Amino acid sequence: MKESGLDIARGQGVLIVRNAASGTAVVRADPADEFAERLPEAVVHELSENESLDDVVAAAMRAATPPAVLGVYGGDGSVSRMAHLARRHERSMLAMPGGTFNHFVRALGIDDVGIAIDALHAGTTASVGVVESIADDDEPVTVLNVVSVGAYPALIEERQRRRSLGKWLGGVAATWTALRSTEPLTIVLDGRRARVWSVFISAGRNDPERVATMQRQETDASILDVRVHHARGSRVRALAALSFGKRTAAVLRAVRLFPRDADVERLLVPSLDLRVTPAPGHPAVYVHDGELEERDPGGFRLRCRAVPDALRVYAPH
Template structure:
């Protein structure tokens, strides 16, 4: 599958023709506007000669959806990164489309840990990198309202708005209430100095690494905590904009179960960069680690 819209905003060339050339026996389907990926994959696996590999040419959101469908239909996943950040692709060592194709030709398939997020009584959704509630989903929603500006400019405007409009979220965990700026739930153990865990650090660790940012500081520090680049974090820490360690709670567990209280924030959350609307009355969010939950092509090691 190819999502040719991924990466367009940062000027990346469409690599669909290269994929067709290097995989001449593959059935390549270019997703149309609003075309459901799940229906396309379901139709493919129902054919007499059903595929055993699902390849996805796209960004983090497309890769996440493809991973969920690969698990549903018992397929191997081939990641061909074509997005803005490509967090999961970088985690598995696939720097670009060519590296992904080389991984396929080498036949290096390996099971890795993933997670599943369940909201209320809905069906679980596969998670590759992280789930978040609070300040980051709000900022992402603000950015998506400004898609005409592009991701980078829209993101800058969204961050500026967050400095003025971000508000604390009420959560309940294990019967305890808390007011927080954000909650990040990463797949596998991650760098203890990071708060915004957009990219996973391990592949085989069947746990979730939770960072709860309690609402004890300013909006400025709440927004600063969303930095995920090492250099950005270092600069913000140097100028003392990053919140102190005492504002954070870390939990490493097989799962996390919490309630986002009604009226405390917009009923939205993010998984792997995908924004999800969940209703108007608060919601229950559960994230569970799944050992060896996905078979994926990795570069030869």
């Protein structure tokens, strides 16, 4: 495939940024040999601890011959950030699974690096919709899967505080703490005030049986699929709602630990404006594509809107 006179199939005009910090909980083959063999002319940059994707891409775009394709090997947070930069610089994106869950690339049928490179060689792309999220008066953030407030961000915040224990022990300790201390937060949505355990805002329509819509289910995202888990049940139900595997959810439903259908409200809207106020003494946080953001303890405003056809990603048909 040639793009703007470049032999993209050999990697001409392709920048690939590797985030070595992604996916440390998963053992996988190093893709360096595959990059060298199948994209010999691509520029592969290993992201160091003190670098950001923004800096690496900005430097590449200032070069005499800027890249035509922005590639990333990393987790959902890295892929999401590269998507934002690809939109900013009006470039196609090559997204490859290098994280723990890889929700976005798996939704596009990209289970390994080879499938992504096959799509690049064939020139097959998907036009992908995204969510644009703004917290208070910050700059917009591109979201590929989901934005969440409530129990899930609080659990992630607890895990990060216990990183020194390791991923598994830290997760157990965080879950135990959440079971004892999670409190509902107050939201104002469309002029309605409610006490809720969590809110999930998904890119595009998602599985109606789930509360935690962690992985998008469709390429298009012309609408937001919003799940509001009202605080009418126990903390156990609040955490049970965070299961995003069908089998786990089925087991929890069978033993009556999953939230009741009446407690979960679903909205399909093109945009929303949400005011979030945590319980006193609890952190004001939210998560987008696995990235935790801290806000003012007094609460914050979160605006989201669906942006269809926002991004071109190399993917199988």
